[in-house]
């Protein structure tokens with residue numbers, strides 16, 4: 001798979017571990033990334049809050065360059081992804097606006113590109129089976145919540161690769177790596193975006209709610225696919241803890257960091273040492289757990305294989321059939337004795353005698369059970385009697 | 395004896411009794427909208443690509459809005475103001491600057507009202523008029539775009555500094571500056587693209603066209 005790559009400003013700055021790990025992940029999975037030539041900032045929320053035309057024209061320049069390259073474009077940052085999707089959609093569906101935009105950027109633009117999110121690429125284009133194949137260090141024992149935030153899944157008319165209320169693509173990827181992806185309520189809540197800078201009293205409360213819900217469901221880390229969400233939850237977690245007088249200690253990983261790590265990449269190569277909330281210790285803990293779980297799973301598998309082998313030796317189908325035949329004969333010859341063997345209670349044994357004398361199928365079934373497991377045979381006989389008595393009552 | 399007196403938008407019914415003058419009833423006086431308000435509203439609706447009269451005031455948007463707790467008018471009430479042609483009030487609401495553009499409201503509205511787009515449109519209109527209730531948010535946006543205009547990319551270090559100076563809180567986010575630098579996450583110098591002139595032209599042309 002070959003893609004034009006639009007890292008966006010954050011992946012070269014505050015979210016650089018997302019950028020590093022995206023490149024590692026691509027390499028591991030055999031995706032060729034070709035960085036878009038001389039790309040510019042998409043304008044992000046500041047753009048569309050200020051000037052609609054500007055908010056369309058800035059991404060349009062990038063899209064025009066991608067069109068020339070003739071490749072679909074990967075935009076891992078959720079905000080960049082959203083802005084480029086909106087522009088693509090507008091160019092495709094609003095001819096007048098397309099012309100205005102083309103005139104502003106002084107380039108031809110047709111809307112033939114498709115901007116892709118990393119989750120769409122991982123879960124739908126590459127597929128979780130292929131990802132699972134690459135896992136050499138499974139994240140067994142990791143308890144994670146997948147945090148999608150706003151713009152990867154909303155508005156659904158522009159995104160559309162996952163459910164806007166209960167998205168699953170990241171959960172599927174994380175599970176393919178061996179980790180546990182817990183259900184929680186704040187999957188698509190907003191992290192406060194730039195409000196944490198401009199209005200920290202509002203932004204921090206939003207962060208607090210997300211961190212608290214993650215903790216409540218028993219998560220030990222958060223996984224994200226947006227540099228703004230990642231930075232807010234990671235860098236500002238300390239400030240939020242202080243403001244709300246609590247402790248979260250939740251490392252925040254980019255989904256690409258986890259894919260690359262599970263596929264054997266080094267921590268340094270994906271930027272684990274650049275996090276604010278210490279992120280290496282939990283990975284050590286997970287590695288330990290993974291060893292243990294793997295050992296347990298192997299032991300179980302071995303025990304199962306052995307017991308199957310033992311069973312195979314014990315039960316020779318021919319010998320079993322002979323025993324069953326003999327037992328059926330015994331039922332025919334001495335039904336009263338067999339009934340007593342199966343049920344202690346005399347009255348109930350008498351009823352059973354009637355049943356097996358009339359119904360040879362039931363007798364045969366009991367004979368078979370007696371060969372395999374006498375306890376089960378008694379239970380079955382008892383059940384036959386109870387059913388018969390009920391029938392008579394009616 | 396009771397009589398209605400109008401004070402701005404609130405009409406109060408006073409009554410005089412032995413105890414003196416007391417307010418017995420208060421009601422919002424709905425002044426019929428003037429043509430200008432109506433025109434303004436339809437222009438904003440067109441820009442936002444949505445119709446406020448679709449809204450039946452169920453409140454789902456406010457219920458799901460993660461920032462409603464901090465708003466003076468939660469999203470449903472902003473829509474209500476617009477339905478009543480009270481565009482001025484909506485433009486002055488702090489809500490439009492608190493809105494984080496998370497799109498939850500629009501995704502959930504059972505009537506398909508694009509509330510997030512309206513919030514966006516109201517922000518831009520307030521900006522055009524220089525009627526900015528929350529200067530901090532507007533200053534952040536301006537500083538952000540200034541960097542993009544100059545370099546073609548976001549200038550994160552400059553953004554922190556410039557924004558803080560503008561809002562007179564120079565050291566507010568400074569706590570993060572050094573740790574970011576230590577992690578190699580923020581460089582003092584901006585990254586520039588080759589064809590900065592192309593980006594500058596985009597800014598100039600959109601300004602010429604007066605935005606939308």
Ligand code: SF4
Pocket residue numbers: 448449450451452453454455456469470473502503504505506507509
């Ligand atoms: S969710 Fe839609 S219909 Fe309900 S109050 Fe909000 S805008 Fe109106």
Ligand code: SF4
Pocket residue numbers: 455458459460461462469492493494495496497498499500509510513
């Ligand atoms: S887009 Fe704005 S108004 Fe709508 S839910 Fe998000 S923060 Fe609230």
